[in-house]
Amino acid sequence: MRSLARLDNVAxxxxxxxxxxxxxxxxxxxxxxxxxxxxxxxxxxVSLEVFRGQSLGIIGENGAGKSTLLKVLTGVIxxxxxxxxxxxxxxxxxxxxxxxxxxxxxxxxVRMKASILGMSKAELDQKLxxxxxxxxxxxxxxxxxxxxxxxxxxxxxxAVVTASQPELLITDEVLAVGDESxxxxxxxxxxxxxxxxxxxxxxxxxxxxxxxxxxxxxxxxEGRAREYGEVDPVTxxxxxxxxxxxxxxxxxxENAEGxxxxxxxxxxxxxxxxxxxxxxxxxxxxxxVSFRLYSPDExxxxxxxxxxxxxxxxxxxxxxxxxxxxxxxxxxxHFRFQIEFRNLPLLPGQYQLQIHxxxxxxxxxxxxxELAFHVEGKSREFGFVHLAHRWLRDEPASD
Numbered sequence: 001m002r003s004l005a006r007l008d009n010v011a012x013x014x015x016x017x018x019x020x021x022x023x024x025x026x027x028x029x030x031x032x033x034x035x036x037x038x039x040x041x042x043x044x045x046v047s048l049e050v051f052r053g054q055s056l057g058i059i060g061e062n063g064a065g066k067s068t069l070l071k072v073l074t075g076v077i078x079x080x081x082x083x084x085x086x087x088x089x090x091x092x093x094x095x096x097x098x099x100x101x102x103x104x105x106x107x108x109x110v111r112m113k114a115s116i117l118g119m120s121k122a123e124l125d126q127k128l129x130x131x132x133x134x135x136x137x138x139x140x141x142x143x144x145x146x147x148x149x150x151x152x153x154x155x156x157x158x159a160v161v162t163a164s165q166p167e168l169l170i171t172d173e174v175l176a177v178g179d180e181s182x183x184x185x186x187x188x189x190x191x192x193x194x195x196x197x198x199x200x201x202x203x204x205x206x207x208x209x210x211x212x213x214x215x216x217x218x219x220x221x222e223g224r225a226r227e228y229g230e231v232d233p234v235t236x237x238x239x240x241x242x243x244x245x246x247x248x249x250x251x252x253x254e255n256a257e258g259x260x261x262x263x264x265x266x267x268x269x270x271x272x273x274x275x276x277x278x279x280x281x282x283x284x285x286x287x288x289v290s291f292r293l294y295s296p297d298e299x300x301x302x303x304x305x306x307x308x309x310x311x312x313x314x315x316x317x318x319x320x321x322x323x324x325x326x327x328x329x330x331x332x333x334h335f336r337f338q339i340e341f342r343n344l345p346l347l348p349g350q351y352q353l354q355i356h357x358x359x360x361x362x363x364x365x366x367x368x369x370e371l372a373f374h375v376e377g378k379s380r381e382f383g384f385v386h387l388a389h390r391w392l393r394d395e396p397a398s399d
Contacts, residue, residue: 003087004168004199005050005073010082012068012223015039042068044223045082052088052167055200057210057231059238060220066203069220070094070172073201088199091117091166093157102146106137106156109145113157117164127163134185135159155182162189169193172203187213207235211380232348232378240350240374243311262296263357264367266334270353280350280372287373288340293357298332302358304365305339310350310372315384321362345385348377 043065050056058066071077072084074092099116100109110131114124132141135155137148145153161169169190190213194200204210210217210231217234219227227234268291270281293301306317320326320337327335351374357367379386 001051001053003049003085004052005048005088005090005201006083006085007046007048007069007073008083009045009047010043010069010072010079010084011041011045012043012065012072012077013039013041013080041080042223043072043079046220046223046225048218048225048228050168050199050201052199053194053197054216055194055202055214057214057217057235058201058203058220059205059207059210059217059235060226061242063222064220065223066220067094067172070170070201070203074170086168088168089118089166090168090170091161091164092170093154093161094170094172100145100153100157103144105143106135106141106145106148106152110141110156110160113160114164117160117166119164124163131159131163134162134189136182151179151182158186166198168199168201170201173205207239211235233376236348236350240310243309243350262294262366263301263359264294265355265357265369266292266294268292268355268369268371270371270373280374282376283344283346283373285344286340286342287344287353288338289353289355289371290336290338291355291369292330293327293335293337295333295335295360299360300326300329300335301360301366302362303327303337304356304358306354306356307341307346308352308354309384310352312352313384315346315351319358319362321358344375345387346375347381347384347386348375348379349384350374 046065046069048056058069060066068077070092071094072079073086074090074094075084075086076094099113101112104112110128111124114131119127135141135152135158137152137155140148140152141156145156148156187209190200194213200213202210202214214231216229217227217231217238218225219234219238227237268289270283271288271290289305291303293303295301302319302321304317304319307315309315318339325337327337330336350372353371353373355369355371356365357369358365
């Protein structure tokens with residue numbers, strides 16, 4: 001399989017140049033061909049390879065280095081260290097309006113961009129009507145680009161790319177700008193491009209779009225490749241991390257161990273579960289939970305058990321009080337509970353099991369213990385659970 005793009009241990013460091021001394025040291029490093037000693041390392045030893053016919057999505061939070069990676073790959077900027085190889089006729093849509101002259105008309109910019117992409121004048125004349133039809137900006141094609149909205153700029157740039165027939169298409173969040181109808185048109189074109197053997201390198205914050213269009217994914221975190229592989233597990237792990245991060249305060253709330261009340265969860269564990277370690281086991285269909293609640297007055301406490309997504313969204317809950325279940329007394333102050341969930345229909349992702357210790361009257365939550373687990377697998381379904389279903393086909397009516 002032919003390699004179209006390759007990065008080997010690529011790093012990019014932007015030197016500090018705020019003070020005269022910093023600018024002097026940065027200039028000296030450039031003259032000496034050395035890396036700057038001081039600066040922000042926005043990419044650090046990133047390696048990847050894209051083969052003909054593959055589609056790769058690059059994901060990560062803002063500031064992770066995604067756009068810098070594309071600029072290094074396309075030669076817009078040079079890496080501070082590492083090797084870059086681009087062995088394909090590539091078309092790149094990077095920063096909004098990049099390559100367009102704002103004072104020139106849309107039509108003049110189409111001619112200029114087509115020339116940059118390697119199209120001859122005869123080729124452009126043959127495809128100009130298709131470009132204008134795809135862009136669909138009407139008479140604005142004769143207006144200076146500085147009068148265009150951001151969506152119109154993207155329409156024009158993408159339209160030229162569709163006509164240039166690249167081997168490798170490199171895009172950076174361009175589909176997030178246009179209106180819905182144009183986004184659909186672009187996605188349909190990209191799918192046809194991929195079905196025809198094209199290669200795609202896509203930066204997007206839309207995980208749905210990455211899962212829909214890409215076979216593989218690279219998760220960048222603080223300039224480093226945190227995970228690189230098949231699209232489903234990489235995007236699932238990224239979403240789970242993002243959910244945990246956005247709900248960090250909620251997920252790491254104080255486990256009072258008696259400070260918020262006398263009844264508390266003394267111990268808890270998931271049992272009979274295969275997986276990737278005690279901190280975050282993987283479940284496979286069923287799950288058993290064993291836990292002990294402490295009671296200071298020897299009265300049996302009430303427990304509430306709930307399943308949540310990693311971001312705190314509740315999925316299911318049940319209480320021992322509502323189902324007339326009492327814990328088994330182990331001694332005067334400890335009561336043992338077990339609950340088993342069979343054939344869990346959860347979709348792949350990260351989850352929490354929360355155990356709440358309540359007073360015997362079930363009026364107050366005194367203490368909470370959280371256990372993380374995850375469900376592995378591939379799925380393009382939405383939501384939290386799988387509902388059994390089948391698609392029905394209308395049969396032709398019989399005479």
